[in-house]
Amino acid sequence: MTLRPVRYAASWVLPVSAPPIRDGAVLVDARGRIAAVGPAAAVPTPDDAERVDLGEAALLPGLVNTHCHPELAALRGLLDDLPFDDWIPTLLAAKRGAALDHEDYVLAARWTCAEALAAGMTTLAATEASAAAAQACREAGLRALVYRETFGPDPAQAEASLAELAAAVDQLRRGETDLVRIGISPHAPYTVSDRLFRMVADYARAEALPVAVHAAESVVEVELVRAGTGRFAAGLRARGIATPPRAASTIALLEATGILGTRPLIIHAVYVDADDRHRLADHGATVAHCPIANARLGHGTAPLLEMLERGIVVGLGTDSVASNNRLDLLEEARAAQLGQRVRHASGTLLPSDELLRLATIDGARALGIDDRVGTLEPGKDADLCAVSFAGCNIVPVHDPVSALFHAARGSDVVLTVVRGRILYRDGRCLTLDVEAMRPRLDAAAAALRRARDAWRPRSG
Numbered sequence: 001m002t003l004r005p006v007r008y009a010a011s012w013v014l015p016v017s018a019p020p021i022r023d024g025a026v027l028v029d030a031r032g033r034i035a036a037v038g039p040a041a042a043v044p045t046p047d048d049a050e051r052v053d054l055g056e057a058a059l060l061p062g063l064v065n066t067h068c069h070p071e072l073a074a075l076r077g078l079l080d081d082l083p084f085d086d087w088i089p090t091l092l093a094a095k096r097g098a099a100l101d102h103e104d105y106v107l108a109a110r111w112t113c114a115e116a117l118a119a120g121m122t123t124l125a126a127t128e129a130s131a132a133a134a135q136a137c138r139e140a141g142l143r144a145l146v147y148r149e150t151f152g153p154d155p156a157q158a159e160a161s162l163a164e165l166a167a168a169v170d171q172l173r174r175g176e177t178d179l180v181r182i183g184i185s186p187h188a189p190y191t192v193s194d195r196l197f198r199m200v201a202d203y204a205r206a207e208a209l210p211v212a213v214h215a216a217e218s219v220v221e222v223e224l225v226r227a228g229t230g231r232f233a234a235g236l237r238a239r240g241i242a243t244p245p246r247a248a249s250t251i252a253l254l255e256a257t258g259i260l261g262t263r264p265l266i267i268h269a270v271y272v273d274a275d276d277r278h279r280l281a282d283h284g285a286t287v288a289h290c291p292i293a294n295a296r297l298g299h300g301t302a303p304l305l306e307m308l309e310r311g312i313v314v315g316l317g318t319d320s321v322a323s324n325n326r327l328d329l330l331e332e333a334r335a336a337q338l339g340q341r342v343r344h345a346s347g348t349l350l351p352s353d354e355l356l357r358l359a360t361i362d363g364a365r366a367l368g369i370d371d372r373v374g375t376l377e378p379g380k381d382a383d384l385c386a387v388s389f390a391g392c393n394i395v396p397v398h399d400p401v402s403a404l405f406h407a408a409r410g411s412d413v414v415l416t417v418v419r420g421r422i423l424y425r426d427g428r429c430l431t432l433d434v435e436a437m438r439p440r441l442d443a444a445a446a447a448l449r450r451a452r453d454a455w456r457p458r459s460g
Contacts, residue, residue, distance in 0.1 A: 003030050003420050005049035009040050010386060012400040014060040016360050017375040020400050026059060028382040032420025037376045056390040057414060058400050060356070061374055062122025062143075062383035063329040064363030067212075067267050067288035067317025070112035070126050070133040071105040074444040075322035078452055084297050085220045085231040088190075090455055091322060097451025102130060104444045109136035111441055114432045115327045116142065117424040119410030120385030122417070125265065125288065125317070125367055127185050127212055131172055137180050141423045141431045143383065145367050147185035147212040147265075148172060150200060151192065154241050158196040162203060169209065179419065183210030186259065188217070189225050189250050190232040194257050201258030210368070212288075213259060216250045216276065217268035218299050225250050251276035260285055265366060267317065270294055270302045277303070277310045286313040286366035289358075291335040292326070293319035301339045305349060315363030328410035330387075333359050337405070352401040386415035 006028045013024025015037055025043035027036040036043045045051060078094065079087050109132040116124055123143040126133035129151075137144035148168050152161035165184060172182045186192040186200040204211045216222075223230030228243035236243050247253035251272055254260045260283040267288045272280065280287070289304055307314055316332045318324050333355040340349050364374030373383045387408050389397050394407040416424035423431050 003032055005029050005035070005046050006052055006420070007043065007045045007049050008052045008054060008059055008384070008386070010054040010057045010059040011389065012058040012397075013037065013376065014058055014356065014401065014404070015376040016061055016356055017377055024059070026376055026382075026384065028384075028417075028420045030420075032382050034376060034378050034380050034382050036378060052415075054386045054415065057386045057388050058404055058408075059376075059384060059386045060404070061360040061376055062385045062416065062418065063120045063359050064123040064315060064367065064374065065116065065121045065318055065327075065329055066125045066265065066315035066363045066366050067290055067319055068112065068116075068124055068126055068327065069128055069320035069322070070109035070124065070136060071128045071130050072320040072322045073108035073111040073115075074100075074104070074441055074448055075320070076325055078445075078448055079322055080325075084218050084299065085235075087297060087323075089235070090452060093455040094448045094452040097454060098444065098447035100444055100447065102132065104440070105130040105132035106135050107437055107440050108444065109133040110139065110432055111434075111437055112321070112327065113137055113140035113142055114429045114434050114437075117416045117429055117431075118413060118427075119328050119330070120387065120413040120416055121327075121329060122383040122385065123364070123367065123369070123373065125212065127214075127267065131168065131182075134172055134175055134180055134182065138175065138177060139431065140429075141179075141418050141421055143179045143369070143373070143418055145181050145183055145210060145369075146172070147183040147210070149185045149187045150196070151187050152196045153191050153193055153236055154239070155193040155195040158193060158199055161196055162199045165200070166203065169207070181210070183212060185212045185214075188214040188221065189246070189253060190221055190236070194246060194253070197254070197257035197259050201262055204262045211259065211262040211264040212267055213254065213264055214267045215254060215269065216266070216271040217294075218270070218297070221250060222271050225253055249273065249276050251279050255279050255283070268294060268299070268302065269307065270299045272303060272307070274306075277307055277312065280307070280312050281310045286315070288317040288366065289314050289336060290317040290319040290324070290332070291339045292332055293323040295335070295339070296325075297323055301343045304336060305340050305344065313362060313365045314358065315366035316358050326410075329359050330405055330408060330410050334405050352399065352405050355405050356401050382417055382420040384415070384417040385413055388412045388414045
C-alpha cells in the first residue's frame, strides 16, 4: 500500500520517552515511520504531506495488549459469575457443544480486531487454540504475536500433542509478515503435563519460537502443582491421569521443565512469591498483567509492584471478553493502579506516567518489539492512537496523562494507526466490515448459549 507523509497535530502529544508536549505534532513519512516529534511550530510539513488536526486530543503510541483471546469474542458474558474451576470446563463444553468451525473463530477474531482498533490498540498478543487471530490481524492491519496453544495433561499424549503443534506452526509460519508473527503456548499446568512442557521447551529453542504460558493464575492451580489436590486434580484423576505433587510453585515447575529457559511471556502471575520473582528475573521472563480478569474470576491481585521492583518487564493484557467482557486497555491500566493502591493501602503508587509506560513501551518490551514501537521517536514505526479530550467526562484537563487513564475511556479513541496506515478513524473501522460480521457472530453466540445451557455446570 502506497502511503504519503502525514503531519498529525493535537493539543497534547505524549511521546512516553519524553515529557508531554502541549500543542504538539508528529510527522510520519511515506514509509510509515516517525520522522519528527515536537511542538507543532517545530515540526515541518512537507509539500506533499496530508495535515490531520486532531484538536482537543492526546496523540500517543498505539496501545500494546500483551494478552487476549480474539477467537472467543462470541463468549462475551456467557460465563459470568462462575468459579474458575467451573468456568474452564463450561468454556470447553460450550465450544465443543456449539461445534463452531474455523471460520467462526476467524470471524470472532475479526470482531475482536475491530474492537481493539476502536480502543486504540495497535498490537495484540493473542493466545489461541485455533490461531485464527493470525488471519484476522493480517486482514485488519494490526501488529500481532499469535501464540498457537497446545494441550495434553496426560504424559502419554505428549508426542501427539507436539506433532499437532509442529504441523500447525509450520502452516501458520507460511503466513507470517513483518507485522504478524507466530509463537507457541503450552496452555497451563492443569492442561499440560511436565513431559509436554519439556518437549515444547526443546521445540521452541530449536525453532526460535516465542513462548507464552498461563501460569500462577489461581488457587486451584496452586493446589494442583504443589500438592496434587483440589478440583483440577480431581478432574484429572477422573480421567485416569495421576496428580502427584509437581513443584513448590508453578514458576518452579516451569523452571524445572525448561520453559523459563525460553524467556517466556508469563500470563497472569498472580501467585508469585519472592523466590518465583527471582526465577522470573534471572531467566528474563516477562509478564502479562491482566488485573480485571484476575479480579472478575476471583484470582486475586498480582504483586505487580514487587515484580517491577525486581526488574521484571510487565505489560498489560485484557485477557478474553469471556472473562473480562471489555477490551479497553485504558481501563486495564486504571484497574492496575487501583488494585495496587488497595493492596498496599497507598494513594501514591503507580502514578499515571507509569501507567502510560505499562500500556505502551513496557508492553512492547514484554513482546520483544520495543525497537519498533512503544514510544514516539524518529525512526520508529508510526503505531499511533489519538484519544479525544473534548468530552464532558474529561474536561477540564489539568494533567493529560492523568486524564488519559482516569477520565478518558477506550470509547474516546478517535484514531488508530499502524505503521503509518490509518485503520480506525472517527468511529469507523476502515479495514473490516463490522455490520457484515454481526449476523454470523450472533449465530455463533446462540449456539454457544445452547451448548452452555445443556452442560449444567456445578454450582460454586
